[in-house]
Amino acid sequence: MRRGTRxxxxxxxxxxxxxxALFLLSNLALTSRWxxxxxxxxxxxxxxxxxxxxxxxxxxWRGATLRSIELLQPASxxxxxxxALLKVAExxxxxxxRAWLRGKPEVRSITLHEPRICLPLELIAxxxxxxxxAAHASSVxxxxxxxxPTARPPVIPPAPITPPGVVTETSPPHFPAQPTGWIHLxxxxxxxxxxxxxxxxxxxxxxxxxxxxxxxxxxxxxxFGKISVAGVEITPRLTASLDWTPPRxxxxxxxxxxxxxxxxxxxxxxxxxxxxxxxxxxxxxxxLGPIHLPFDAQFAAGGFAANARFGGLLLAPITWQADLxxxxxxxxxxxxxxxxxxERGSSITVLRGGALSCVDIRLIGDELSxxxxxxxxxxxxLAAAARLVAHPATASxxxxxxxxxxxxxxxxxxxxxxxxxxxxxxxLGNISQVDLQLGNQGPIVHLxx
Numbered sequence: 001m002r003r004g005t006r007x008x009x010x011x012x013x014x015x016x017x018x019x020x021a022l023f024l025l026s027n028l029a030l031t032s033r034w035x036x037x038x039x040x041x042x043x044x045x046x047x048x049x050x051x052x053x054x055x056x057x058x059x060x061w062r063g064a065t066l067r068s069i070e071l072l073q074p075a076s077x078x079x080x081x082x083x084a085l086l087k088v089a090e091x092x093x094x095x096x097x098r099a100w101l102r103g104k105p106e107v108r109s110i111t112l113h114e115p116r117i118c119l120p121l122e123l124i125a126x127x128x129x130x131x132x133x134a135a136h137a138s139s140v141x142x143x144x145x146x147x148x149p150t151a152r153p154p155v156i157p158p159a160p161i162t163p164p165g166v167v168t169e170t171s172p173p174h175f176p177a178q179p180t181g182w183i184h185l186x187x188x189x190x191x192x193x194x195x196x197x198x199x200x201x202x203x204x205x206x207x208x209x210x211x212x213x214x215x216x217x218x219x220x221x222x223x224f225g226k227i228s229v230a231g232v233e234i235t236p237r238l239t240a241s242l243d244w245t246p247p248r249x250x251x252x253x254x255x256x257x258x259x260x261x262x263x264x265x266x267x268x269x270x271x272x273x274x275x276x277x278x279x280x281x282x283x284x285x286x287x288l289g290p291i292h293l294p295f296d297a298q299f300a301a302g303g304f305a306a307n308a309r310f311g312g313l314l315l316a317p318i319t320w321q322a323d324l325x326x327x328x329x330x331x332x333x334x335x336x337x338x339x340x341x342x343e344r345g346s347s348i349t350v351l352r353g354g355a356l357s358c359v360d361i362r363l364i365g366d367e368l369s370x371x372x373x374x375x376x377x378x379x380x381x382l383a384a385a386a387r388l389v390a391h392p393a394t395a396s397x398x399x400x401x402x403x404x405x406x407x408x409x410x411x412x413x414x415x416x417x418x419x420x421x422x423x424x425x426x427x428l429g430n431i432s433q434v435d436l437q438l439g440n441q442g443p444i445v446h447l448x449x
């Protein structure tokens with residue numbers, strides 16, 4: 001009897017020691033090289049990209065923690081973009097343990113410490129190329145040439161896109177009330193880079209705040225420390241207000257000043273399959289100061305207004321659609337010592353199926369008019385056409401200011417009236433090298449980045 005009693009006394013002690021031992025051994029395994037490789041392999045399996053993990057731990061009261069996580073660039077871009085696609089100092093995941101015990105993994109919150117994304121523009125372009133175009137890209141040397149503009153070029157109305165506030169994809173059914181799920185950001189940053197030139201196209205730094213992503217409705221704010229476009233800081237510190245009404249996350253209308261110009265921004269993101277997004281930005285009519293253009297030109301306008309819309313599935317660039325419509329009054333272009341004044345101007349630019357097209361741009365005046373169109377494909381090929389209509393002396397002066405090294409007579413096209421001639425430009429190539437033909441059957445200028 002005494003021996004049996006002693007044996008039974010060990011059972012409570014074993015039940016107490018065994019969970020502690022399993023907890024310690026599991027954390028020891030996760031922090032080992034084998035554990036880090038195992039976790040990195042799971043991430044690679046889900047994303048298709050090579051991953052690295054520096055360590056991991058878990059506890060019933062703190063959840064799971066991953067440290068020094070890196071998601072590397074695709075192998076084809078790794079030599080030109082050595083920085084990781086995603087790098088996070090630490091990720092803390094707070095699970096809903098009760099749901100996990102029922103076999104339904106749920107996460108209460110995810111906290112990201114110092115996450116950084118370095119996204120190459122070429123990677124976006126790759127996923128924006130239509131499948132048929134990608135299959136035949138090697139057999140097509142250049143983009144289809146843009147149509148030569150006429151005195152009244154056809155205006156192609158853009159196809160309708162989903163306006164902000166409307167999501168076309170079927171929304172998931174409503175669920176019973178449950179605590180709000182969050183993504184917490186601490187000192188996050190984002191960079192959009194052009195690999196060939198190594199230029200930073202967009203930089204967002206010092207992003208901090210909380211984003212509701214699931215559960216009951218909630219309000220939140222997101223703070224941006226610095227926003228730069230092409231290396232130029234466009235706005236000081238910015239605070240965005242967010243509204244979460246399942247399953248949509250809404251950016252409340254935001255009035256801000258960008259480079260001294262007033263604009264309004266709003267948007268919406270659906271938290272379900274591939275993240276449908278709708279975004280709109282408006283620039284109310286206001287005076288536009290000098291803007292630098294190619295060939296050392298400058299553009300200004302007494303009044304300028306713009307409206308931009310963007311929609312599609314955020315994780316599927318091939319579905320992205322965008323419209324940009326601009327209007328200008330009293331626009332002026334300065335080229336060298338020459339000044340070209342117009343009465344009005346407008347442009348229509350659309351993004352469809354991975355192709356960015358300025359289907360119509362025009363600057364109209366009594367003495368001078370400029371018409372044009374252009375197309376840029378996702379693989380970098382481009383084509384453009386422009387026509388300048390003016391008095392022969394004016395056209396010669398402007399052409400000489402842009403192309404001073406072209407000798408001989410300017411390649412002008414005669415029109416019905418001798419008081420006007422046309423100076424045509426045709427561009428064909430890619431974003432790294434463009435062949436520019438001056439006039440019909442005129443000389444060709446090779447432009448390289």
